[in-house]
Amino acid sequence: MFFIGICLGSFTNVCIFRLPRNKQTITGRSFCPKCKKKIQWFDNIPLISYLLLSGKCRKCYKNISLKYFIVEGICGAGFVLIFLNYSNYTSIVFLSLLFLLYITIFFIDLEHFIIPDSLSFTLMFLAISKNFLPNINASFIYDINESIIGGMIGYLSIWIIIYIYRIIKKIDGMGLGDAKLMAGIGLLFGWKAIPFVLFAASILGLLYVAPSLVNKKINLKSQIPFGPHIILGSVIYFLYGEFLYNLVLKI
Known part of the structure; x- marks a missing residue:
């Protein structure tokens, strides 16, 4: 559940970045917000890549916001807590989806006021x-x-x-x-x-x-x-x- 959570947390980060900018969330490769270069798959592993790269882009060496790491970690921990506290899969799936939605709204409004x-x-x-x-x-x-x-x-x-x-x-x-x-x-x-x-x-x-x-x-x-x-x-x-x-x- 933690692995599923951090993976979906990575997608949540995509939504947090792209939705306020009216960009597609499903299609399009991830890219560095600073230099706009595409991020390779091995630099896009939730939590791990951020730590290995010390929070910097491999291409431009500029800092990547800690927010990406925090969102993935929160999503992973949230999924584990939901799984441990609810016994049926309907509740787990529904609450997990609601949790991801809450996280997305929280961080978009916090940064963009929308x-x-x-x-x-x-x-x-x-x-x-x-x-x-x-x-x-x-x-x-x-x-x-x-x-x-x-x-x-x-x-x-x-x-x-x-x-x-x-x-x-x-x-x-x-x-x-x-x-x-x-x-x-x-x-x-x-x-x-x-x-x-x-x-x-x-x-x-x-x-x-x-x-x-x-x-x-x-x-x-x-x-x-x-x-x-x-x-x-x-x-x-x-x-x-x-x-x-x-x-x-x-x-």
Whole structure:
């Protein structure tokens, strides 16, 4: 599972690099982002090639971003954890696909401040399809009506924020990519997850920008990626949502 994970992590890196640039992800050989020379197969082995080459291109000797190594490692570790915690193959395949999609969205938005529609719509498709798949033993909503309501509320939760901010400030404070991402989250977890995910994402976002605000590297008008924090918030809900809700109810 680790080997499968790092191989698919390598493809995830391709998607992270090419999708924001409107390039084909399926066809076309991998190439160095710096010198544009094609990368040979023996220099494209996940994790291993990066280590053997000391993180540099064999042709131009310029540094290759550590992000490629990190993404492959995260994907390998994620696949192992999913395999160890779920006993049926339907759950393993579905969660692995969702995990790769989350990683792709996370790193694209973190770097480019966009969430491609192709990824948002794929997330929505996966979220709806899980209602018709058997034996997915995970913290999702499996009633199609609740799922659709969750998707609508997820989208509207961001759209309303954008609308109000536009009226007050006369500019767009967020993008519709975040709204589509929240629609996918709502389709996955239902409407009850929306307040939790938004609250968690806001706290994580504040922690992310606080050092830069203190050092005055950015100001309150600076653009920041919100998608990665939505992703992290939904992961926290997936892992601990039920426990936290029960804790709040007891209080």
